[in-house]
Amino acid sequence: MVTQTPPQSAQAGPGAEPPSARQVAGRRWRSARGVVAVLLAMVVIAVILAALRPATSAEALDPTSPKQDGSRALAEILRQNGTPVHVARDADDAVRQSAPGSVMLVTRTERLTREDLTRLASAQVDLVLVRPTSFALADLAPWVRKDGPTFEDADEPGCTMQAAALAGAVSLHESETYEVTASVTGAVTTCYKTEFGGPRVVQVRHGAKTVTVLGSASPLTNRRLTEEGNAALAMNLLGTNTTGADTPGSDAPGSATSVVWLVPDIPTEGTAAGQQSLGDLLPFGVKLFILQLLVAVLLVALWRGRRLGPVVAEALPVVVRSAETVEGRSRLYRAGHARDRASDALRSGARERLVPLLGLPRSSAQDPSAAQEIVTAVAHRTPYDETYVGAALYGPEPLDDAGLIALSDVLDDLERQVRQS
Amino acid sequence: MALTGRLGLLALLGALVPLFVPSWWTLFAVWGALFLGVVLDVALAGNVRALRFHRAGDKNVRLGETATVSLIVENLGRRRLKARLRDVWPPSAGATPRMVKVNVPAGERRRVDMTLTPTRRGDRKAVTVVVRSVGPLGLAARQLSRPAPWTVRVLPAFPSRRHLPAKLARLRELTGAHVALIRGQGTEFDSLREYVDGDDVRSIDWRATARRNDVVVRTWRPERDRRIYLVLDTGRTSAGRVGDIPRLDCSMDAAMLLGALASRAGDRVDMLAYDRRVRARVEGASRTDLLPAMVHAFAPLEPELIECDAAGMVSTLMARVRQRCLVVLLTELNTAAMEEGLLPLLPQLTARHLVMIAAVSDPRVGEMAAGRGDLASVYDAAAAERARADRRRLTAELRGHGVEVVDAPPDEIAPALADAYLALKAAGRL
Known part of the structure; x- marks a missing residue:
């Protein structure tokens, strides 16, 4: 309650010395190291997670991108083989550009909204889905379900699907596997089965519409196009039959007149569901509840804010330690390496105490003419010779700090010897 | 509200x-x-405006002791008052409890006892009384703050009281009133009393003995009715903290012991506290009310952070006292302040009065002078030796002017000053 500064205890001794910068730094480090360790661990974990995640660039599977995971090579080959490739950047555009008999390649399904998916589902074109999300699968191929990823490299197709059979072994690398639900209607072909799990490519023929689900994007990318039968598989699926004559009406969609390549952009705000704010979604009662909560907080604040009486200020007397000036002078001596003044003060103090012990008048302590007398008297009562005593009591200033400390000890020793003699 | x-x-x-x-x-x-x-509660809460406050209790308390101050709450309203009440005091008054619940029926009064344990000397004024009267539903309250003035004067603790019996005994020895082995000192004939074993045979008054059947001794006593003027320096040097307490408080303590002793010895004691103007003054107090008067004068004194005006102090003193007296100046032996202030004026003062200077030395300087071992301690020791040498030189110079100097650490200054006074008294120099 009282704000007076506690007085410095006179018996503080050496324990009360202010801590050195090193001690302060050490203390801070010890108190902060737990936090630092946690932060460091979080950074390391974040870096590891980021490194483990397969990197996909913004232009992955883009038919105009020449990057490693782009698909410009495939698009070019398709065009050279006479199949026009129309690039669509949103679902509406894709549906508009598709004509009967064309194949729609749907990539990056995570960017498609619910509305986009229903629009695509209602379009009467053949679909090739590349690594679709569960949402996209549910809308576009409701008979196919995800069955976990696999890292096995695929070998022979092991199925009757012409596109796969003609392509032979492909290199799918990391791939999704699928299972086909029992409620399926229409012809189902499953290819590239893993050792234990399901197939990696599923083709469902449902009425006039063929939906092919491709578990891996590798066959389409610039980087992997040349591996094994990747290029063949991709081109077979998308329309150009690389191996000989095309048989119209066969189960392979090789007769495609054009390819609509859908690479959706990120849906912008303000379209469809994005327009609804949080407020629109909350029930009215909850809004009133929150409003009333704010009122309650305000009332509690008013309750706590009104204090029972004023804060009392009080003028306190000044606190100055009396020995402050002496301590200041000591620090000045030290900063200026004033060994001459320090040694003078120590010597005259010692003489002042020695003189009454020797039975000499007090005034002789500071009297230079009495020097010899004092030195003789001290040497007489101590085991030291006059030169030693003279150097201690009247000698030149010490050459270094160690000399000053030694001088103080010598003076103490002389004083003790004289006192005891 | x-x-x-x-x-x-x-x-x-x-x-x-x-x-x-x-x-x-x-x-x-x-x-x-x-x-x-809320409206209902405010309307039905006890009326805080119809309250009257009265005070009773201690007006003085010695520092370190506890005072009780009562607050009487009178309810003049028509409804019962159920309220939380806070009697607001400054922090250093150490007032408890902080808050009390009161329940005052209409037309009645209730007493609230506050205990004050002040942590600082001086006047502590009650700031205000705050009442918060809560309505029957406990949702809202009426609140009012109204002053209920009261002042508690916190007096200096006078810790050197414990030295007084010893010094009084010594005084009785001096006056010879003590039945003792020592003949009374002094030059004034006081009285005759019966001889007791151990009295000096030289003091036997044979003529009086012859008149009676008893051996009678003469007693002497030192001069009485001398004037002593205590002057307290409340300037910047008195603010320095020596050990745990300010130098001013040590000086006060010493002044009180000396005042108590001198008034018992039959001397007239006056007191003046001065820095650039008169801060406190006790003059013409009788023997019995000297100490209370001094204690009350000392209570509100605080060190001022200004240089003491020695010339003003000396002229004030010279104007107040015409006859010769013992001037006891309680100050600090600060070379700069002394050489520029008091030293040039000393001849004026010593020409008419006997001057004694009492200074409190800092034990920390002694500790520093004894420091050895590392460089910092040795430089500390050197600085302390230098400070001591300055003090010695100043003391010697003052003694050269015929001034008595008492220089002692805080816990010894009061008895040392009393001893110096008794020595002067014994020597008949007053």
């Missing part, structure tokens, strides 16, 4: 209602209910 936590809690519970009946009207109903509760 003040709100309570219960209102906040109710508002919080009220937030649940619109969850079940989501409508604006529900919310308005909750607000209406809360508002009605």
Whole structure:
């Protein structure tokens, strides 16, 4: 309650010395190291997670991108083989550009909204889905379900699907596997089965519409196009039959007149569901509840804010330690390496105490003419010779700090010897 | 007006209602209910404006002791007052309890006892009394703050009281009133009394002995009715903290012991506290009320952070006292302050008066002078030796002017000053 500064205890001794910068730094480090360790661990974990995640660039599977995971090579080959490739950047555009008999390649399904998916589902074109999300699968191929990823490299197709059979072994690398639900209607072909799990490519023929689900994007990318039968598989699926004559009406969609390549952009705000704010979604009662909560907080604040009486200020007397000036002078001596003044003060103090012990008048302590007398008297009562005593009591200033400390000890020793003699 | 936590809690519970009946009207109903509760509570709460406060209790307390101050709350209203009451004092008054609950029926009074344990010397004034009267529902309260003036003067502790019996015994020895082995000192014939074993045979008054059947000794006593003028320096040097307490408090303590002793010895004691103007003064107090007067004069004194005006002090003193007296100056042996201030004026003062200077030395300087071992301690020791040498030189110079100098650490200054006074008394120099 009282704000007076506690007085410095006179018996503080050496324990009360202010801590050195090193001690302060050490203390801070010890108190902060737990936090630092946690932060460091979080950074390391974040870096590891980021490194483990397969990197996909913004232009992955883009038919105009020449990057490693782009698909410009495939698009070019398709065009050279006479199949026009129309690039669509949103679902509406894709549906508009598709004509009967064309194949729609749907990539990056995570960017498609619910509305986009229903629009695509209602379009009467053949679909090739590349690594679709569960949402996209549910809308576009409701008979196919995800069955976990696999890292096995695929070998022979092991199925009757012409596109796969003609392509032979492909290199799918990391791939999704699928299972086909029992409620399926229409012809189902499953290819590239893993050792234990399901197939990696599923083709469902449902009425006039063929939906092919491709578990891996590798066959389409610039980087992997040349591996094994990747290029063949991709081109077979998308329309150009690389191996000989095309048989119209066969189960392979090789007769495609054009390819609509859908690479959706990120849906912008303000379209469809994005327009609804949080407020629109909350029930009215909850809004009133929150409003009333704010009122309650305000009332509690008013309750706590009104204090029972004023804060009392009080003028306190000044606190100055009396020995402050002496301590200041000591620090000045030290900063200026004033060994001459320090040694003078120590010597005259010692003489002042020695003189009454020797039975000499007090005034002789500071009297230079009495020097010899004092030195003789001290040497007489101590085991030291006059030169030693003279150097201690009247000698030149010490050459270094160690000399000053030694001088103080010598003076103490002389004083003790004289006192005891 | 003040709100309570219960209102906040109710508002919080009220937030649940619109969850079940989501409508604006529900919310308005909750607000209406809360508002009605508040209005009702404020209307029905005990009237704080109809309260009267009265005070009773201690007006003085010695530092370190506890005082009791009562606050009497009188309810002139027509309703019972149930309230929380806070008697507001400054922090250093150490007032407890901080808050009390009072229940005063209409037309009656209740007493609230506050205990004060001050931590500082001086006057402590009650700031105000705050009453918060809560309504019957406990949702809202009327609050009022009204002054109830009272001042408690915190007197200096006078810790050197314990030295007084010893010094008085020594004084009785001097006066010869003590039945003792020592003949009374002094030159004034005091009285005759019966001889007791151990009295000096030289003091036997043979003529008086011859008249009576008893051996009678003469007693002497030192001169009485001398004037002593205590002068306290309250300037910047008195603010320095020596050990745990300011130098001024040590000086006060020494002055009180000397005052008590001298008034018992039959001398007239006056006191003056001065820095650039007169801060406190005790003059012409009788023997019995000297100490209370001094204690009261000392209580509100605080060191001022200004240089003491020695010339003003000397001229004030010279104007007040014409006859010869012992001037005891309680100050600090600060070379700069002394050489520029008091030293040139000393001849003026010593020509008419006997001057004694009492200074409190800092034990920390002694500790520093004894420091050895590392460089910092040795430089400390050197600086301390230098300070001591300055002090010695100043003391020698003052003694050269015929001034008595008493220089002692804080716990010894009071007895040392009393001893110096007794020595002067014994020597008949007053």
